[in-house]
Amino acid sequence: MYTINEIAKICDISAYTIRFYDKEGLLPFISRNKTGNREFNEKDLEFIKLICCLKNTGMHIKEIKQYIDLCMDGAETSDLRKKIMLDHRKEVLRQIGYLKKNLNLIDLKILFYDSGAASLHTVPNFNKASVIK
Secondary structure, eight states: OBBBHHHHHTTTSSSHHHHEEEEEEOOOTOOOOOSOOOBOOOHHHHHHHHHHHHTTTTHHHHHHHHHHEEEEEEEEGGHHHHHHHHHHHHHHHHHHHHHHHHHHHHHHHHHHHTGGGGGGOOOOOOOHHHHOO
């Protein structure tokens, strides 16, 4: 069994975040001990890692809750859960493509600075006072 602080450390999130996820209904599977403290087992840890993954890749809390609720409903929802994951995967791949394009532009700018041409490049004159109002 794990404590909330151990889970927080493993998942690199705060205990506050775990409490927030619990409050939002993302952790309906968590049990509590005699004193009311949350207790986590290996399966709980894997779910929390998945929740963190989905959140880190842009899935909204509402959507994560829908997915968790479907998980709690059992095997008959596996097709719908798979569709959610496939749709999210497409979105993550779209984001990766967008980031790659931006990274390429950044790399080109770094090459420009490495070439020494940057000292020859100037920005057109403008009146800063007219821009900052």
